[in-house]
Amino acid sequence: MSTVGILYPGYSAEDDYPRAEKLLTDGSRLPLVHTEMKVDAHREDALLDIGGDDVLAEGARRVAAESGPLDSIIWACTSGSFIFGPEGAARQAATLERAAGVPASSTSFAFVDACRRLGVSTVAVGATYPSDVAGAFVHFLTHHDISVLTVSARDIITAAEVGTLPPETVLEFAEAVSSDAPQADAVLLPDTALHTVEALDALDARLGKPVLTANQVSIWQGLRLAGADIDRPGLGTLFRKG
Template sequence: MTSPAPTVAVGILYPGYSAEDDYPCAETLLGTPAVRLPLVHTEMREDAHRVDALLGIGADDVLAAGVRALQQSGAGPLDSVMWACTSGSFVFGREGAAAQVAALEAVAGVPASSTSFAFVDACARLGVTRVAIGATYPDEVAERFVVFLAGAGIDVLSLSTRGIVTAAEVGTLPPAAVLEFAAAADHADAEAVLLPDTALHTIAQLDALDDRVGKPVLTANQVSIWQGLRLAGADTPRAGLGSLFAHTATGSTSRA
């Protein structure tokens, strides 16, 4: 008799409360082999898509406390840890975001990454170098993501923003609004559309997003989970989670 494949556990550090229910939804959709996504809410000193607030959200002491909470939660052994926050990583710049991940990995004792680097690696997996962005953030924050991607050789052809200040408000956007936002953000020459906010509910409609736009749509919670699985050595094609999860392992990655 063949033994069942072991469960893979990706610890999720998630700031505040907005779209954290995307993660149990993903556990259901991921299927076999089984994946656990134990999640802790890290301290959000201020819920604001503003540079100073985001630097506080992604501070090393905040993430270290999140790792300790995961370790004390009864989640069991972890195979990787993800800082599931895009703006709370790219706002530090590429070098600062890499230092953030290194500090997180040192505390966690397992491979770690952040959503910003997950977007870079997801683009590499799909062979994408030209993108359009649909950002819920204000312009000042969204433009920092453009710079972050440029440092990885990814050309942003268009940037659409909604200027929403709080993650809590982003989490209330209904599925139909998310689909239309992605479609409106597209650019004819873009190879993919990126939706960089883990406060945005997307996991239940990843295939629908791809179908609506007619090309891969990469979302923050999607790439965070994918990156955690990749770092855990469980990077296998899976259906129902968009183009990214359907691809086999090819292309270089950032490692961070």
């Protein structure tokens, strides 16, 4: 049984985490705190602000105080990590690890590690972000030797709006992205504001390939860093060991 601290900016799809926690088979916990979000916008200046070291350090302090000792901690925000660039995102995660005193990572690195786990080298990206922010994610992936064959940017500015998209819309969006590059090894949906936990198996089944989503890979990365990387049904291909 492990405890993975989740730092989540604002309010949109944070309920994916308690949903996922109910599916964990070993009693592991995913305590979550909301970190400060002064401006809800998929815009570079706003994203740099929500991913600041002081914001994350305060979040780490709060989640440990509220939940007890942690085994790992995750900055559950893709855009608020890759927007710093590959080197900046690495420094961000290292700073969070020092502040928390446990292994730490972010959703951006969770995507990279999840692709490596599954042997994925080519992807199709379905981003809810504006095109410039989606482009920064593409740069992050290519820096880590993941080839992006196609990217679809829905140009949604706020996380709050993304959080209202219903499951069928998410499924249809992922299917459309996949059809643009059917040869891609996997489809990536990078926004933690997108509700996906209840649709993970359905996404994989409809597309016939792994669909990696932001909240899914964040949870997987936290459990992996905590030494609790075991088979977990109901959470998509990534969590199946066999």
